Amino acid sequence: MRILICDCSVDYSGRLTAHLPMASRVIMAKNDGSVLIHSDGGSYKPLNWMTAPCTISEREVEADEAEAGITQVWTVKHTKTADQLVIKIATVHDDISRDLGIDPGLEKDGVEAHLQELLAAQIEILGPGHRLVRREYPTAIGPVDILARNSDGVAIAIEIKRRGEIDGVEQLTRYLELLNRDPLLAPVTGIFAAQEIKPQARTLARDRGIECLTLDYDTMRGLDDADSRLF
Amino acid sequence: MRILICDCSVDYSGRLTAHLPMASRVIMAKNDGSVLIHSDGGSYKPLNWMTAPCTISEREVEADEAEAGITQVWTVKHTKTADQLVIKIATVHDDISRDLGIDPGLEKDGVEAHLQELLAAQIEILGPGHRLVRREYPTAIGPVDILARNSDGVAIAIEIKRRGEIDGVEQLTRYLELLNRDPLLAPVTGIFAAQEIKPQARTLARDRGIECLTLDYDTMRGLDDADSRLF
DNA sequence: GGATGGATCTCGCTT
DNA sequence: AAGCGAGGTCCATCC
Structure with a gap:
Protein backbone atom coordinates (compact mmCIF):
# COMPACT_ATOMS: atom_id res chain seq x y z
CA MET A 1 0.00 0.00 0.00
CA ARG A 2 1.28 3.39 -0.98
CA ILE A 3 -0.54 6.59 -0.12
CA LEU A 4 0.18 9.92 -1.74
CA ILE A 5 -1.39 13.16 -0.69
CA CYS A 6 -0.69 15.46 -3.59
CA ASP A 7 -1.96 17.94 -6.14
CA CYS A 8 -2.89 16.01 -9.26
CA SER A 9 -5.04 15.90 -12.36
CA VAL A 10 -6.50 12.64 -13.65
CA ASP A 11 -7.79 11.43 -17.01
CA TYR A 12 -9.71 8.20 -17.38
CA SER A 13 -10.58 6.60 -20.67
CA GLY A 14 -12.29 3.28 -21.11
CA ARG A 15 -16.00 2.65 -20.85
CA LEU A 16 -16.34 6.40 -20.67
CA THR A 17 -13.97 9.31 -20.57
CA ALA A 18 -13.64 11.46 -17.47
CA HIS A 19 -11.38 14.25 -16.35
CA LEU A 20 -10.38 15.57 -12.93
CA PRO A 21 -8.79 19.03 -12.96
CA MET A 22 -5.72 19.72 -10.84
CA ALA A 23 -6.52 19.73 -7.10
CA SER A 24 -5.37 18.26 -3.78
CA ARG A 25 -6.32 14.60 -3.46
CA VAL A 26 -5.35 11.26 -1.95
CA ILE A 27 -3.96 8.57 -4.23
CA MET A 28 -4.10 5.07 -2.80
CA ALA A 29 -2.11 2.44 -4.67
CA LYS A 30 -2.87 -1.02 -3.33
CA ASN A 31 -0.64 -4.04 -3.35
CA ASP A 32 -2.72 -5.78 -6.03
CA GLY A 33 -2.05 -2.90 -8.44
CA SER A 34 -5.40 -1.16 -8.05
CA VAL A 35 -5.41 2.61 -7.69
CA LEU A 36 -7.98 4.84 -5.96
CA ILE A 37 -8.23 8.62 -6.08
CA HIS A 38 -10.19 10.17 -3.22
CA SER A 39 -11.21 13.70 -2.38
CA ASP A 40 -12.09 14.96 1.09
CA GLY A 41 -15.81 14.33 0.71
CA GLY A 42 -18.34 12.06 -0.89
CA SER A 43 -18.96 8.50 0.19
CA TYR A 44 -16.82 5.45 -0.19
CA LYS A 45 -16.67 5.69 -3.94
CA PRO A 46 -13.44 7.25 -5.22
CA LEU A 47 -13.55 10.07 -7.76
CA ASN A 48 -11.61 7.84 -10.10
CA TRP A 49 -9.97 4.46 -9.88
CA MET A 50 -8.53 1.43 -11.65
CA THR A 51 -9.38 -2.08 -10.56
CA ALA A 52 -6.87 -4.93 -10.49
CA PRO A 53 -5.33 -6.47 -12.46
CA CYS A 54 -3.49 -3.46 -13.78
CA THR A 55 0.01 -2.07 -14.13
CA ILE A 56 1.41 1.30 -13.11
CA SER A 57 4.17 2.86 -15.17
CA GLU A 58 5.81 6.25 -14.99
CA ARG A 59 6.79 8.23 -18.04
CA GLU A 60 9.02 11.28 -18.66
CA VAL A 61 7.50 14.65 -17.85
CA GLU A 62 7.23 16.70 -21.03
CA ALA A 63 8.49 20.26 -21.25
CA ASP A 64 5.08 21.95 -21.19
CA GLU A 65 3.95 19.72 -18.32
CA ALA A 66 7.07 20.62 -16.31
CA GLU A 67 6.31 24.27 -16.92
CA ALA A 68 2.85 23.71 -15.44
CA GLY A 69 4.49 22.33 -12.30
CA ILE A 70 4.02 18.63 -13.02
CA THR A 71 6.72 16.44 -11.51
CA GLN A 72 5.47 12.91 -12.19
CA VAL A 73 3.16 11.30 -14.74
CA TRP A 74 1.71 7.86 -13.96
CA THR A 75 -0.09 5.69 -16.46
CA VAL A 76 -2.26 2.96 -14.98
CA LYS A 77 -3.37 0.40 -17.56
CA HIS A 78 -5.83 -2.38 -17.02
CA THR A 79 -4.31 -5.72 -18.02
CA LYS A 80 -7.37 -7.13 -19.80
CA THR A 81 -9.31 -4.15 -21.15
CA ALA A 82 -8.30 -0.86 -22.79
CA ASP A 83 -9.14 1.08 -19.63
CA GLN A 84 -6.50 3.60 -18.73
CA LEU A 85 -5.81 6.24 -16.11
CA VAL A 86 -3.29 9.05 -16.56
CA ILE A 87 -2.34 10.79 -13.31
CA LYS A 88 -0.32 13.99 -13.51
CA ILE A 89 1.22 14.85 -10.15
CA ALA A 90 2.43 18.31 -9.14
CA THR A 91 3.27 18.99 -5.47
CA VAL A 92 3.51 15.93 -3.22
CA HIS A 93 2.48 16.65 0.37
CA ASP A 94 2.87 13.15 1.81
CA ASP A 95 4.10 9.86 0.45
CA ILE A 96 3.94 6.80 2.66
CA SER A 97 4.35 3.13 1.86
CA ARG A 98 3.55 0.24 4.12
CA ASP A 99 2.88 -3.47 3.77
CA LEU A 100 -0.46 -4.36 5.37
CA GLY A 101 -0.45 -8.06 4.66
CA ILE A 102 -3.54 -10.02 3.64
CA ASP A 103 -6.79 -9.07 5.34
CA PRO A 104 -8.60 -11.81 7.26
CA GLY A 105 -11.82 -10.56 5.66
CA LEU A 106 -15.26 -9.37 6.63
CA GLU A 107 -17.77 -11.51 8.50
CA LYS A 108 -21.34 -10.58 7.55
CA ASP A 109 -24.61 -11.47 9.16
CA GLY A 110 -28.16 -10.55 8.26
CA VAL A 111 -28.25 -10.38 4.49
CA MET B 1 -8.78 14.38 5.82
CA ARG B 2 -7.03 12.19 8.37
CA ILE B 3 -5.34 8.96 7.41
CA LEU B 4 -4.34 6.33 9.93
CA ILE B 5 -2.40 3.22 9.08
CA CYS B 6 -2.89 1.00 12.06
CA ASP B 7 -3.85 -2.38 13.48
CA CYS B 8 -7.55 -2.32 14.22
CA SER B 9 -10.73 -4.34 14.59
CA VAL B 10 -14.08 -3.03 13.41
CA ASP B 11 -17.70 -3.80 14.22
CA TYR B 12 -20.54 -2.49 12.13
CA SER B 13 -24.17 -2.69 13.14
CA GLY B 14 -27.07 -1.19 11.31
CA ARG B 15 -28.64 -2.58 8.20
CA LEU B 16 -26.65 -5.70 8.91
CA THR B 17 -23.97 -6.64 11.39
CA ALA B 18 -20.38 -7.20 10.28
CA HIS B 19 -17.10 -7.79 12.02
CA LEU B 20 -13.48 -7.27 10.99
CA PRO B 21 -10.92 -9.04 13.16
CA MET B 22 -7.75 -7.21 14.24
CA ALA B 23 -5.38 -6.61 11.31
CA SER B 24 -3.34 -3.86 9.64
CA ARG B 25 -5.55 -1.47 7.68
CA VAL B 26 -5.96 2.09 6.46
CA ILE B 27 -8.56 4.29 8.12
CA MET B 28 -9.56 7.33 6.10
CA ALA B 29 -11.58 9.96 7.97
CA LYS B 30 -12.89 12.58 5.56
CA ASN B 31 -13.71 16.16 6.29
CA ASP B 32 -17.46 15.55 6.00
CA GLY B 33 -17.29 13.00 8.83
CA SER B 34 -17.39 9.88 6.67
CA VAL B 35 -15.01 7.05 7.52
CA LEU B 36 -13.54 4.39 5.23
CA ILE B 37 -11.58 1.30 6.24
CA HIS B 38 -9.44 -0.15 3.48
CA SER B 39 -7.25 -3.22 3.23
CA ASP B 40 -4.42 -3.71 0.79
CA GLY B 41 -6.55 -5.46 -1.82
CA GLY B 42 -10.05 -5.68 -3.16
CA SER B 43 -11.58 -3.03 -5.32
CA TYR B 44 -12.55 0.52 -4.60
CA LYS B 45 -15.09 -0.51 -2.00
CA PRO B 46 -13.80 -0.34 1.56
CA LEU B 47 -14.13 -3.33 3.88
CA ASN B 48 -16.27 -1.18 6.11
CA TRP B 49 -17.39 2.42 6.14
CA MET B 50 -19.79 5.04 7.41
CA THR B 51 -21.32 7.62 5.12
CA ALA B 52 -21.87 11.24 6.06
CA PRO B 53 -23.54 12.75 7.98
CA CYS B 54 -22.02 11.10 11.01
CA THR B 55 -20.06 11.91 14.12
CA ILE B 56 -16.85 10.38 15.46
CA SER B 57 -16.34 10.14 19.20
CA GLU B 58 -13.64 8.49 21.25
CA ARG B 59 -14.31 6.63 24.47
CA GLU B 60 -12.14 5.37 27.31
CA VAL B 61 -10.28 2.13 26.73
CA GLU B 62 -11.53 -0.51 29.12
CA ALA B 63 -9.17 -2.63 31.21
CA ASP B 64 -9.56 -5.85 29.20
CA GLU B 65 -9.21 -3.92 25.95
CA ALA B 66 -6.00 -2.28 27.18
CA GLU B 67 -4.67 -5.71 28.06
CA ALA B 68 -5.34 -6.80 24.49
CA GLY B 69 -3.20 -3.90 23.29
CA ILE B 70 -5.98 -1.52 22.31
CA THR B 71 -5.02 2.13 22.67
CA GLN B 72 -8.03 3.96 21.18
CA VAL B 73 -11.71 3.16 20.65
CA TRP B 74 -13.66 5.22 18.13
CA THR B 75 -17.41 5.18 17.78
CA VAL B 76 -18.75 6.48 14.50
CA LYS B 77 -22.50 7.10 14.60
CA HIS B 78 -24.69 8.01 11.69
CA THR B 79 -26.66 11.16 12.44
CA LYS B 80 -29.98 9.99 10.99
CA THR B 81 -30.06 6.21 11.33
CA ALA B 82 -28.96 3.76 14.02
CA ASP B 83 -25.96 2.71 11.94
CA GLN B 84 -22.82 2.52 14.00
CA LEU B 85 -19.18 1.60 13.60
CA VAL B 86 -16.89 0.73 16.51
CA ILE B 87 -13.20 0.86 15.67
CA LYS B 88 -10.70 -0.52 18.16
CA ILE B 89 -7.19 0.64 17.40
CA ALA B 90 -4.03 -1.04 18.65
CA THR B 91 -0.66 -0.05 17.13
CA VAL B 92 -0.67 3.11 15.00
CA HIS B 93 1.92 3.01 12.20
CA ASP B 94 1.13 6.36 10.56
CA ASP B 95 -1.20 9.21 11.36
CA ILE B 96 -1.42 12.13 8.96
CA SER B 97 -3.91 14.96 8.68
CA ARG B 98 -4.22 17.39 5.84
CA ASP B 99 -6.85 19.76 4.52
CA LEU B 100 -7.55 19.05 0.84
CA GLY B 101 -10.13 21.71 0.21
CA ILE B 102 -13.21 21.19 -1.92
CA ASP B 103 -12.77 19.11 -5.07
CA PRO B 104 -13.67 20.77 -8.38
CA GLY B 105 -15.40 17.53 -9.36
CA LEU B 106 -15.46 14.97 -12.12
CA GLU B 107 -16.30 15.75 -15.73
CA LYS B 108 -17.95 12.76 -17.40
CA ASP B 109 -18.75 11.90 -20.98
CA GLY B 110 -20.87 8.78 -21.27
CA VAL B 111 -21.66 6.15 -23.85
C1' DG C 1 -16.26 -19.21 -17.04
C1' DG C 2 -20.63 -17.04 -17.94
C1' DA C 3 -24.94 -15.63 -16.02
C1' DT C 4 -27.77 -13.82 -12.46
C1' DG C 5 -29.31 -10.82 -8.73
C1' DG C 6 -27.97 -8.54 -4.19
C1' DA C 7 -25.81 -4.37 -2.23
C1' DT C 8 -24.66 -0.99 4.51
C1' DC C 9 -25.01 -0.43 -3.03
C1' DT C 10 -23.81 5.09 -4.71
C1' DC C 11 -25.18 8.86 -7.63
C1' DG C 12 -28.00 11.98 -10.05
C1' DC C 13 -32.38 13.54 -11.64
C1' DT C 14 -37.30 14.25 -11.37
C1' DT C 15 -41.56 14.82 -9.11
C1' DA D 1 -38.24 13.89 0.58
C1' DA D 2 -39.02 9.93 -2.15
C1' DG D 3 -38.89 7.36 -6.30
C1' DC D 4 -36.60 5.84 -10.40
C1' DG D 5 -32.85 4.66 -13.53
C1' DA D 6 -28.01 3.97 -14.29
C1' DG D 7 -23.38 2.58 -12.83
C1' DG D 8 -16.32 2.40 -15.50
C1' DT D 9 -21.46 -0.49 -10.91
C1' DC D 10 -18.80 -4.47 -7.66
C1' DC D 11 -19.60 -8.94 -5.83
C1' DA D 12 -20.80 -13.75 -4.46
C1' DT D 13 -23.12 -17.64 -6.04
C1' DC D 14 -24.70 -21.03 -8.96
C1' DC D 15 -24.82 -23.43 -13.19
Missing part, protein backbone atom coordinates in the same frame (compact mmCIF):
# COMPACT_ATOMS: atom_id res chain seq x y z
CA GLU A 112 -30.98 -11.75 2.23
CA ALA A 113 -29.43 -15.20 1.87
CA HIS A 114 -29.57 -15.58 5.62
CA LEU A 115 -33.23 -14.57 5.78
CA GLN A 116 -34.04 -17.18 3.15
CA GLU A 117 -32.28 -19.92 5.15
CA LEU A 118 -34.08 -18.95 8.31
CA LEU A 119 -37.53 -18.78 6.72
CA ALA A 120 -36.99 -22.12 4.94
CA ALA A 121 -36.05 -23.67 8.27
CA GLN A 122 -39.03 -22.07 10.03
CA ILE A 123 -41.62 -22.40 7.29
CA GLU A 124 -44.38 -22.96 9.89
CA ILE A 125 -44.14 -19.22 10.60
CA LEU A 126 -46.61 -19.06 7.67
CA GLY A 127 -49.09 -21.15 9.64
CA PRO A 128 -49.49 -24.69 10.96
CA GLY A 129 -49.11 -27.47 8.40
CA HIS A 130 -47.02 -25.47 5.94
CA ARG A 131 -44.14 -27.36 4.41
CA LEU A 132 -41.18 -26.45 2.27
CA VAL A 133 -41.09 -27.72 -1.33
CA ARG A 134 -37.68 -26.18 -2.08
CA ARG A 135 -35.55 -23.06 -1.92
CA GLU A 136 -34.53 -21.42 -5.21
CA TYR A 137 -37.36 -23.15 -7.11
CA PRO A 138 -36.44 -22.75 -10.80
CA THR A 139 -38.61 -21.03 -13.41
CA ALA A 140 -37.86 -19.92 -16.98
CA ILE A 141 -37.06 -16.42 -15.76
CA GLY A 142 -35.07 -17.35 -12.70
CA PRO A 143 -35.54 -19.06 -9.36
CA VAL A 144 -38.25 -18.19 -6.86
CA ASP A 145 -36.76 -17.79 -3.38
CA ILE A 146 -39.02 -20.37 -1.73
CA LEU A 147 -41.80 -22.64 -2.93
CA ALA A 148 -43.99 -24.10 -0.19
CA ARG A 149 -47.42 -25.69 0.24
CA ASN A 150 -49.96 -24.89 2.93
CA SER A 151 -51.91 -27.42 4.99
CA ASP A 152 -54.42 -27.81 2.12
CA GLY A 153 -51.60 -28.51 -0.32
CA VAL A 154 -51.96 -25.18 -2.12
CA ALA A 155 -48.66 -23.99 -3.64
CA ILE A 156 -47.17 -20.76 -2.29
CA ALA A 157 -44.38 -18.81 -3.96
CA ILE A 158 -42.40 -16.61 -1.56
CA GLU A 159 -40.19 -13.73 -2.55
CA ILE A 160 -37.83 -12.56 0.20
CA LYS A 161 -36.19 -9.15 0.39
CA ARG A 162 -34.29 -7.37 3.07
CA ARG A 163 -36.23 -4.24 2.21
CA GLY A 164 -39.48 -4.80 0.37
CA GLU A 165 -39.97 -2.34 -2.47
CA ILE A 166 -42.07 -2.24 -5.58
CA ASP A 167 -39.53 -4.10 -7.71
CA GLY A 168 -39.82 -7.12 -5.46
CA VAL A 169 -43.60 -7.25 -5.92
CA GLU A 170 -43.13 -7.02 -9.70
CA GLN A 171 -40.65 -9.86 -9.54
CA LEU A 172 -43.00 -12.08 -7.54
CA THR A 173 -45.86 -11.22 -9.91
CA ARG A 174 -43.82 -12.48 -12.87
CA TYR A 175 -43.00 -15.71 -11.06
CA LEU A 176 -46.65 -16.24 -10.14
CA GLU A 177 -47.74 -15.68 -13.72
CA LEU A 178 -45.34 -18.35 -14.92
CA LEU A 179 -45.92 -20.81 -12.10
CA ASN A 180 -49.67 -20.60 -12.60
CA ARG A 181 -49.25 -21.93 -16.14
CA ASP A 182 -48.02 -25.20 -14.64
CA PRO A 183 -51.11 -27.41 -14.10
CA LEU A 184 -49.24 -29.40 -11.45
CA LEU A 185 -48.80 -26.24 -9.36
CA ALA A 186 -51.75 -23.97 -10.17
CA PRO A 187 -53.28 -22.23 -8.37
CA VAL A 188 -50.16 -20.65 -6.85
CA THR A 189 -50.54 -17.88 -4.30
CA GLY A 190 -47.82 -15.39 -3.40
CA ILE A 191 -46.23 -14.12 -0.22
CA PHE A 192 -43.95 -11.10 -0.19
CA ALA A 193 -41.68 -11.35 2.85
CA ALA A 194 -39.23 -8.69 4.03
CA GLN A 195 -37.75 -7.14 7.14
CA GLU A 196 -39.38 -3.89 6.16
CA ILE A 197 -42.09 -3.37 3.54
CA LYS A 198 -42.56 0.05 1.97
CA PRO A 199 -46.19 1.31 1.87
CA GLN A 200 -46.21 1.47 -1.94
CA ALA A 201 -45.02 -2.10 -2.20
CA ARG A 202 -47.66 -3.18 0.30
CA THR A 203 -50.39 -1.43 -1.67
CA LEU A 204 -49.28 -2.99 -4.96
CA ALA A 205 -49.06 -6.44 -3.36
CA ARG A 206 -52.55 -6.15 -1.88
CA ASP A 207 -53.88 -5.00 -5.27
CA ARG A 208 -52.52 -8.19 -6.79
CA GLY A 209 -53.71 -10.50 -4.06
CA ILE A 210 -50.24 -11.05 -2.71
CA GLU A 211 -49.90 -11.42 1.04
CA CYS A 212 -47.25 -9.40 2.87
CA LEU A 213 -45.18 -10.82 5.70
CA THR A 214 -42.83 -8.78 7.86
CA LEU A 215 -39.84 -10.82 9.01
CA ASP A 216 -38.26 -10.13 12.39
CA TYR A 217 -34.65 -11.11 11.90
CA ASP A 218 -33.71 -11.13 15.56
CA THR A 219 -36.69 -13.30 16.51
CA MET A 220 -36.03 -15.71 13.65
CA ARG A 221 -32.39 -15.98 14.59
CA GLY A 222 -33.44 -16.53 18.19
CA LEU A 223 -35.78 -19.35 17.19
CA ASP A 224 -33.03 -20.85 15.09
CA ASP A 225 -30.62 -20.77 18.02
CA ALA A 226 -33.31 -22.28 20.26
CA ASP A 227 -33.90 -25.06 17.72
CA SER A 228 -30.19 -25.75 17.53
CA ARG A 229 -29.96 -25.95 21.28
CA LEU A 230 -32.60 -28.70 21.37
CA PHE A 231 -30.27 -31.13 19.61
CA GLU B 112 -25.29 5.49 -22.90
CA ALA B 113 -27.03 8.58 -24.25
CA HIS B 114 -25.01 8.22 -27.42
CA LEU B 115 -26.72 4.93 -28.35
CA GLN B 116 -30.08 6.67 -28.51
CA GLU B 117 -28.73 9.43 -30.76
CA LEU B 118 -27.09 6.90 -33.05
CA LEU B 119 -30.14 4.67 -33.39
CA ALA B 120 -32.38 7.68 -34.03
CA ALA B 121 -30.00 8.81 -36.79
CA GLN B 122 -29.78 5.30 -38.24
CA ILE B 123 -33.39 4.20 -37.80
CA GLU B 124 -33.28 2.18 -41.03
CA ILE B 125 -31.24 -0.38 -39.09
CA LEU B 126 -34.72 -1.66 -38.15
CA GLY B 127 -35.49 -2.31 -41.82
CA PRO B 128 -36.07 -0.41 -45.05
CA GLY B 129 -38.76 2.28 -44.91
CA HIS B 130 -38.61 2.82 -41.16
CA ARG B 131 -38.77 6.41 -40.07
CA LEU B 132 -38.32 8.25 -36.81
CA VAL B 133 -41.34 9.87 -35.18
CA ARG B 134 -39.36 11.32 -32.29
CA ARG B 135 -36.86 10.60 -29.53
CA GLU B 136 -38.06 10.77 -25.91
CA TYR B 137 -41.70 10.39 -26.97
CA PRO B 138 -43.73 11.44 -23.90
CA THR B 139 -46.21 9.21 -22.08
CA ALA B 140 -47.96 9.60 -18.73
CA ILE B 141 -45.32 7.47 -17.00
CA GLY B 142 -42.28 8.97 -18.69
CA PRO B 143 -40.77 9.24 -22.13
CA VAL B 144 -40.19 6.27 -24.45
CA ASP B 145 -36.64 6.35 -25.83
CA ILE B 146 -37.71 6.28 -29.47
CA LEU B 147 -41.03 6.16 -31.31
CA ALA B 148 -40.83 5.15 -34.97
CA ARG B 149 -43.06 3.78 -37.74
CA ASN B 150 -42.26 0.94 -40.09
CA SER B 151 -42.82 0.94 -43.86
CA ASP B 152 -46.50 0.00 -43.30
CA GLY B 153 -46.95 2.93 -40.92
CA VAL B 154 -47.20 0.71 -37.83
CA ALA B 155 -45.99 2.46 -34.67
CA ILE B 156 -42.94 1.00 -32.91
CA ALA B 157 -41.83 1.89 -29.39
CA ILE B 158 -38.15 1.30 -28.75
CA GLU B 159 -36.52 1.00 -25.37
CA ILE B 160 -32.73 1.34 -25.44
CA LYS B 161 -30.34 0.04 -22.80
CA ARG B 162 -26.61 -0.45 -22.74
CA ARG B 163 -27.28 -3.81 -21.09
CA GLY B 164 -30.71 -5.29 -21.61
CA GLU B 165 -32.09 -6.86 -18.47
CA ILE B 166 -35.50 -7.87 -17.27
CA ASP B 167 -36.30 -4.45 -15.79
CA GLY B 168 -35.98 -2.88 -19.21
CA VAL B 169 -38.56 -5.29 -20.66
CA GLU B 170 -40.93 -4.38 -17.83
CA GLN B 171 -40.43 -0.72 -18.57
CA LEU B 172 -41.15 -1.18 -22.28
CA THR B 173 -44.20 -3.31 -21.43
CA ARG B 174 -45.65 -0.46 -19.36
CA TYR B 175 -45.05 2.01 -22.19
CA LEU B 176 -46.66 -0.30 -24.73
CA GLU B 177 -49.71 -0.75 -22.53
CA LEU B 178 -50.18 3.01 -22.33
CA LEU B 179 -49.38 3.75 -25.96
CA ASN B 180 -51.82 1.11 -27.13
CA ARG B 181 -54.64 3.00 -25.41
CA ASP B 182 -54.08 5.82 -27.89
CA PRO B 183 -56.28 5.13 -30.95
CA LEU B 184 -54.04 7.29 -33.13
CA LEU B 185 -51.10 5.03 -32.37
CA ALA B 186 -52.50 1.54 -31.72
CA PRO B 187 -51.44 -1.08 -32.48
CA VAL B 188 -47.96 -0.28 -31.17
CA THR B 189 -45.29 -2.96 -31.28
CA GLY B 190 -42.15 -2.97 -29.16
CA ILE B 191 -38.45 -3.35 -29.79
CA PHE B 192 -36.01 -3.90 -26.96
CA ALA B 193 -32.60 -2.69 -28.15
CA ALA B 194 -29.33 -3.06 -26.23
CA GLN B 195 -25.64 -3.69 -26.73
CA GLU B 196 -26.12 -6.93 -24.85
CA ILE B 197 -29.37 -8.70 -23.99
CA LYS B 198 -29.49 -11.14 -21.09
CA PRO B 199 -31.17 -14.51 -21.85
CA GLN B 200 -33.83 -14.00 -19.19
CA ALA B 201 -34.73 -10.61 -20.59
CA ARG B 202 -34.89 -12.12 -24.07
CA THR B 203 -37.19 -14.87 -22.83
CA LEU B 204 -39.54 -12.40 -21.15
CA ALA B 205 -39.54 -10.14 -24.21
CA ARG B 206 -40.40 -13.03 -26.53
CA ASP B 207 -43.15 -14.10 -24.17
CA ARG B 208 -44.66 -10.64 -24.51
CA GLY B 209 -44.26 -10.36 -28.25
CA ILE B 210 -41.46 -7.82 -27.99
CA GLU B 211 -38.69 -8.02 -30.55
CA CYS B 212 -35.06 -7.92 -29.39
CA LEU B 213 -32.35 -6.02 -31.22
CA THR B 214 -28.65 -6.20 -30.41
CA LEU B 215 -26.85 -2.93 -31.09
CA ASP B 216 -23.21 -2.87 -32.14
CA TYR B 217 -21.92 0.40 -30.74
CA ASP B 218 -18.67 0.45 -32.69
CA THR B 219 -20.39 -0.28 -36.00
CA MET B 220 -23.05 2.34 -35.37
CA ARG B 221 -20.44 4.91 -34.45
CA GLY B 222 -18.50 3.95 -37.57
CA LEU B 223 -21.59 4.45 -39.74
CA ASP B 224 -22.20 7.77 -38.06
CA ASP B 225 -18.66 8.92 -38.76
CA ALA B 226 -19.01 7.78 -42.36
CA ASP B 227 -22.28 9.70 -42.66
CA SER B 228 -20.70 12.81 -41.17
CA ARG B 229 -17.83 12.61 -43.58
CA LEU B 230 -20.24 12.74 -46.52
CA PHE B 231 -21.27 16.27 -45.65
